[in-house]
Amino acid sequence: MPPLPSVPGVRLATAEDLDRIALVAAAAFFWSPTFQFQRPRYRDFPADTVASYRVEYEAALRDPACAVLVAEDVVEANEADYVYEALQDAYQGHGKTERAVVGVCSISLKPDSCFFGHLQPASNPPAFLGAPSDGPAASIHRHWASDHRRDQCAAAMELYKATTQPAKSA
Secondary structure, eight states: OOOOOOBTTEEEOOGGGHHHHHHHHHHHHTTSTTHHHHOTTTTTOHHHHHHHHHHHHHHHHHOTTEEEEEEEEEEOTTGGGGSOGGGGGGGTTOOSOEEEEEEEEEEEOOTTOTTTTSSSOSSOOOOOOSOOOSSGGGGTOSOTTOOOOTTSOHHHHHHHHHHHHHHHHO
């Protein structure tokens, strides 16, 4: 396997990153043109939104055909001011500046890639136990296992998947 390129502040994600990845994804994907179409009840069930992103990225971390990368940087103390209102409670108590995950990217590898099966964390992510870490995400959801997807529109999610899957598989 060839060496991985090195980019300052970018690294492979680990299981310990999942809580923060879920928050970052929920905040970032809010600005996607499809977010409100797929998740019309995100205001009512922000915990479901965060939990569903955690489930998706946990699966990607386990998938030998995926690579999950995170970008780290110093987090502003007032980062909650920059996310949509329903998600702001997830950021309460995060008042100091520190380095943390500020971006996430998942990449699907081609089956014949020399990197296939080599980009997962050294240890598999912990089982989906239903309890968040003590991080800033803990205040918005009492149970990670409450990924009920009540925020989502099943028909919209299926339509989106059917429309985008061919391009993602190419």
